[in-house]
Amino acid sequence: xxxxxxxxxxxxxxxxxxxxxxPATRPIPASExxxxxxxxxxxxxxxxxxxxxxxxxxxxxxxxWFLMERDTVTxxxxxxxxxxxxxxxx
Numbered sequence: 819x820x821x822x823x824x825x826x827x828x829x830x831x832x833x834x835x836x837x838x839x840x841p842a843t844r845p846i847p848a849s850e851x852x853x854x855x856x857x858x859x860x861x862x863x864x865x866x867x868x869x870x871x872x873x874x875x876x877x878x879x880x881x882x883w884f885l886m887e888r889d890t891v892t893x894x895x896x897x898x899x900x901x902x903x904x905x906x907x908x
């Protein structure tokens with residue numbers, strides 16, 4: 819079981835969290851991109867083996883979304899970060 823350090827609440831059991839996938843930058847303006855570009859934004863992910871940045875939600879706690887840098891092979895968590903603040907935690 820993982821012990822995930824929520825940047826808002828501190829360390830909690832992995833059962834309180836929901837994985838949100840890789841962060842992706844929304845094309846702006848969305849109305850001016852091709853169907854292929856929009857499809858890539860919605861569905862295409864790199865699925866990196868190793869160190870990766872991911873979106874997570876503390877759904878069983880504060881309900882906040884945050885970024886986590888984690889190794890997808892070993893599950894080692896390097897750090898968590900609140901979205902938009904640039905603050906690094908854990």
